[in-house]
Amino acid sequence: DPDKDSQDGYNSTLIPIDSGNNSSGGVVQDIMGHTLFLLMYALKTDNVTMVLDSCHSGGAKRGNFVVRSRSNSKKLQINPKEIEYQSQWLKRLNLSPQEFLRLRRQGVAKGVVIASAKREQLAVDASFDDFSAGAFTYLFTQYLWQQPQNQSVKRILVDVSRSTNIYSDRKGYDQIPELETNTKQPNPPLYFTPFNANYAEAVITKINGNQVELWLGGVDSESLEAFEKDAVFTVADGGGKGFVKLESRQGLVGKGTLINTTQLKPGTLLQERIRGISPNIKLNIGLDDTFDSNTLNQAKQAFQTINRVSALPLRQQEVQYIFGAMTSARYQELQKRRIPNLPPVGSFGLFLATLDEILPKSFGDSGETVTDAIKRLIPKFKSLLAARIVKQMLGNTNTSKIKVTASMNIAGSQKVISETFPVRGFKKQTDNQNTLVKPPVITENGIPKLPIGTQVAFELENQESVPLYVSILVIDAAGEMAVIFPNDWGVAEGATLLSAGEKRTIPSQNDGFKLTVGEPLGMTEALIIASTSPLRTSLKALQGIAKRGGKTRGPIAPNEDEFLDVTDKLLDDLDTATRGGLNVEGVNLPAGVRGVDTNKLAAMAIPFDVLG
Structure with missing residues (x-):
């Protein structure tokens, strides 16, 4: 950023999905934050809300998470076409470069902007059971489904920040949403729209006879596995009458059967009545992808003997913890982050899902073999499975x-x-x-x-x-x-x-x-x-x-x-x-x-x- 709006001298950008890595540097096709400011400023209304579930440039992988950002931003250059496009908007809006700079530094262009993380933090793409989504997007959406009426944007940010903070802390990283406003109202309702609705976990999207398709946007992320099959929903405004029994689920899309109810319509909201807990709930443990092939094979064999615990490769589905080794590089990084009670280099134990935090009381001595470490952890696995x-x-x-x-x-x-x-x-x-x-x-x-x-x-x-x-x-x-x-x-x-x-x-x-x-x-x-x-x-x-x-x-x-x-x-x-x-x-x-x-x-x- 030649104007250096921020102290680090960078301007945040949106990266097109087909832009490639550009690790060698040069001109990129990114959409600059300055351009987004102008597009918002050009809107004919102040009643606009922008939600950005994105983050600063950083590593593409964090344990079991993917960080949708680009590294080596110091080598990247603004596309001249982007600068020309901004100039065209300045002329349309009758803004001088000096006024544009002043407005940017004053705050957001107009309306409400909700960012999923602070400028220096990561916003992760997370695995939720059998699908992936932006962690903040999922938590924010699920929260809104639990609101029967609109609330002030500041109240909502407090609540969603709490749930995002709890989720990120459990996974071993920091993510705290932020809010900026430029509105006539000091604390407007979210999306500037009043509404009244029922609390809901799901909505009927399609109906064919007594077969229905559902979208499960209101189900808590930690309970998804209890909505595989045999869970029962009731019509939200039906006084507890009218049921839909879930037959299957893929991601947040479920298929079910109508029970004891007349024909319902697409758009009918549903509330959870009964969740069906499988007797085969397992604890999913990811395997450190820095293991050599010999260590990896030993770990896989040791895990095969443990009932109700699955050992999985990283970044393919949700894992609760990662079994890994305390390397010198990780030890130094955790020291920088002031993580207390660090185990010795060379020891085996459990990391949280980002590999940026350790699970307390899970590491052994540095001379322990991988097989012995997994045997030692069997009681801990039982405890973690019970908590799950x-x-x-x-x-x-x-x-x-x-x-x-x-x-x-x-x-x-x-x-x-x-x-x-x-x-x-x-x-x-x-x-x-x-x-x-x-x-x-x-x-x-x-x-x-x-x-x-x-x-x-x-x-x-x-x-x-x-x-x-x-x-x-x-x-x-x-x-x-x-x-x-x-x-x-x-x-x-x-x-x-x-x-x-x-x-x-x-x-x-x-x-x-x-x-x-x-x-x-x-x-x-x-x-x-x-x-x-x-x-x-x-x-x-x-x-x-x-x-x-x-x-x-x-x-x-x-x-x-x-x-x-x-x-x-x-x-x-x-x-x-x-x-x-x-x-x-x-x-x-x-x-x-x-x-x-x-x-x-x-x-x-x-x-x-x-x-x-």
Whole structure:
């Protein structure tokens, strides 16, 4: 950029898909940011919104992700035709070069511009189960499907920044969306258009007899695998009547069958009613593409002996983690990024999906063989698989209509750190549906940052006229789980009971223990489960764990085998409750598939970042 609008002297560009790599430099066919400014400025309305899911130039590969950008931008030159095209627009708009420069440096041309990442950050193209999409584009789209009415653009950016930050943190990179406005209204509604709609997970796009095609734009990314087959949707405005049963899914396009309903029309919105959890959910582990052929073959052979864990090449489908080696280059790069507790060079362990972060407590010694490393990690794989199953069960936290609220507070005070509730259970939606109050702690992109040693408590309130059965699980940055509630292991079924209208603080003053934030550092998530049916088998399993550990009260941390068993038992409980209410509605789940009914389950999540 000859005008040097930014300190680094570069102007961001859009790269045509057929432009090639141009690694040797020279003139390129890019569309300059200056040109985009002029095109927006020329519009006859101020009511324009531009969404850019793109990023600065960087490496084309980041672990299992693709970064759609170009390297070696220092050698690239502006096409003279681009400069001429800008000159033509300046004449049309009666703008002098000096005025053009002033307006650019003042801000965006007009309207609203939402960028998926900061100038120095990456915006990745991510694998979601069996398809790829811009990570921000998917999360932004899914968020909008959960909005029954338009909200202010600043409110939306806060919410989408939170979900983007959580997603990118789990994958091992930083991506924080940004907003710029140049409007008469200080905080306009998104796309400048008011609307009222139903919450939705899907929409009917085609109908042929009783066969329908769906687009699943409102399904949470972590729950997609639960919508392969046998999931059930209900018509959004049909009062819970009229069902569509999913028969198959490719990407976000599903095919289904109408059940107990009259002919529907394309454009009908659908809400999740039952998700179908496969008994064969696997943990997908990517294999480091810097391995030599001998190491790669040894790793493949070792993984073949592990049940429900798949070893996959990178950048072909979604992986949860990458099994790799700590090389000298990676060690130096992670040191620059101030990643704590780095393992020795030459050791094997698990990286997050970008290879830019490590999974805590997963690396061994530098002399360990690849086969021994994989054997050592088998308990960790079980723990990570259990966490993945939990996310499949509870991923779409917006879909329940049960009236229950949960908050995490500073212990011994009324200071609320974060509060959450199933928005569909409450008739009125506020502009602050996920974070109801300004938290008394430091937050970034809506996520509380809690130093080690912070004492917290949870407050639950059942606003239903029937009792609820509640559990609170916490999954830390290492993928390990603790059970915060129930915590009285001498009580039978009543240990999880929250009576109608009851409000309870966990732990209470009489519980004899405190909840204190501890290591590992990084993103931790509290998952609150509220069911209208007893959680008998999972409670029994937890009581057995407490008994073996000699505990009568307080939180417990199951080991890896126990964690997976408790997860399966919890899923059995939810499946039993689901099947018990299906007979009268004429929807049948096949044997082997475990169902989770949104009419009987509320799932809520409170993420927080643990600081050293």
